[in-house]
Amino acid sequence: MAALAFGANRGAMIPRIVLLPGDGVGPEVVGAARAVLEAVGRAAGRELAFEEHPIGGSALDACGEPLPAPTLAACRDADAILLGAVGGPRWDDPRALKRPEQGLLGLRKELGLFANLRPVRAVSALLSASPLREERVIGTDLVVVRELTGGLYFGEPRGRTATPEGRRAVDTLVYTDIEIRRVAQVAFDLARKRRRKVTSVDKANVLDSSRLWREVVVEVARDYPDVELEHQLVDSCAMRLVTAPAGFDVLVMENMFGDILSDEASVLAGSLGMLPSASLGATRRGLYEPIHGSAPDIAGQGVANPLGTILSAAMLLELSLGWADAARAVEQAVEAALARGARTRDLGGGTGALSTSGMTEAILRELTAPAA
Ligand code: IPM
Ligand code: MG
Numbered sequence: 001m002a003a004l005a006f007g008a009n010r011g012a013m014i015p016r017i018v019l020l021p022g023d024g025v026g027p028e029v030v031g032a033a034r035a036v037l038e039a040v041g042r043a044a045g046r047e048l049a050f051e052e053h054p055i056g057g058s059a060l061d062a063c064g065e066p067l068p069a070p071t072l073a074a075c076r077d078a079d080a081i082l083l084g085a086v087g088g089p090r091w092d093d094p095r096a097l098k099r100p101e102q103g104l105l106g107l108r109k110e111l112g113l114f115a116n117l118r119p120v121r122a123v124s125a126l127l128s129a130s131p132l133r134e135e136r137v138i139g140t141d142l143v144v145v146r147e148l149t150g151g152l153y154f155g156e157p158r159g160r161t162a163t164p165e166g167r168r169a170v171d172t173l174v175y176t177d178i179e180i181r182r183v184a185q186v187a188f189d190l191a192r193k194r195r196r197k198v199t200s201v202d203k204a205n206v207l208d209s210s211r212l213w214r215e216v217v218v219e220v221a222r223d224y225p226d227v228e229l230e231h232q233l234v235d236s237c238a239m240r241l242v243t244a245p246a247g248f249d250v251l252v253m254e255n256m257f258g259d260i261l262s263d264e265a266s267v268l269a270g271s272l273g274m275l276p277s278a279s280l281g282a283t284r285r286g287l288y289e290p291i292h293g294s295a296p297d298i299a300g301q302g303v304a305n306p307l308g309t310i311l312s313a314a315m316l317l318e319l320s321l322g323w324a325d326a327a328r329a330v331e332q333a334v335e336a337a338l339a340r341g342a343r344t345r346d347l348g349g350g351t352g353a354l355s356t357s358g359m360t361e362a363i364l365r366e367l368t369a370p371a372a
Contacts, residue, residue: 014047015321018078020071020107022056023091023100024294025304025356026084032306032360033082033313036333039367040317040326055107056086056100056294066103072110080320081107081287082313085294109149113279113287114179115186116146117315118262120245125338126270129348132242139246140268143194145187146258148279150179151209153255173209175254180216186280187252188224194249197228201237201253201261213254234261241265262291271346273305276312278319286320288312302355305344307334310363333366 019034021027034050041048053071054062062068066086075081086100107113122130122140130137155172162168184200191198200217202210214231221229232240234257240247241261245268253261266272272292279287290308298304311334318327342362343349354362 029309129270151255197249
């Protein structure tokens, strides 16, 4: 690995990283990313402190809460949090009052992590792994900025009631201008470091919350005259993502729109297993997680693709620890391993597919290879 300069941080306090392996393939991929972080730290002679805490279904099993108080307290004290995944069929009873997902949603809300960054880049080695034709995918380099602590996921009223006419359930899509403004600012700031284009996604032809969204985004845009702004309805955006994805730079949208469109966009990178994410708030402390979820069908088999989590660890190094050259080193190791043909099953590895630990070793080899 190229020498990792640490100048400014030498002598600073040891960064505290809280690991939340969670459910399904979570523990497998978090273990892989931890090995990569440790290798990066070793190579630079810098110490990183890790602690592990339960969340989601495994926390429900262990102590009856999806977000136990000690887990939340540790996360509040951390410099960064790396999460695997939550949820699984074991905890899927629709009538259960406590669900694994509440652990993750509670953590996002409690820590005020309102902006979720989900970068999607077409890696040349994986162009053929995408279900889309190569010429469509080529050149894709976008970031979905998903609002994460408001909208349909958290709006009140919500819940289920029995009425004389039958059962009724309600969720509420609500936004305040403050919530829209702060996430729009994140998107515009990010666009300034990229290709200076923001696509704001809404459903303003139908929803009042979307009409406010559009109005506030236009207000924010006045402070960024150097950034191009376009508005796109969520349905046509879903289509454009698979017909002309290379035209996007930064997309910003409501919580649930972002949940849906980021899964759709993930196939552009070859596989859902490739996608990292960072959830950020007003401070530097962030929550980093792959977007793929717990994948219960392959949990425990050691075949999950660890790259989404390893790339999330790279985002952690850069955004929470301020260690950009280490982040680049990890990203380059991933690209180099892929270029050499390393493939997990989801990347079309076929009979020669690498296991989770096989892929992790391939990354570690690239990381520790002497700089060219
Ligand atoms: C995601 C996941 C979560 C979400 C689930 C697990 C609650 O799908 O991070 O995209 O819907 O936000
Ligand atoms: Mg999702």
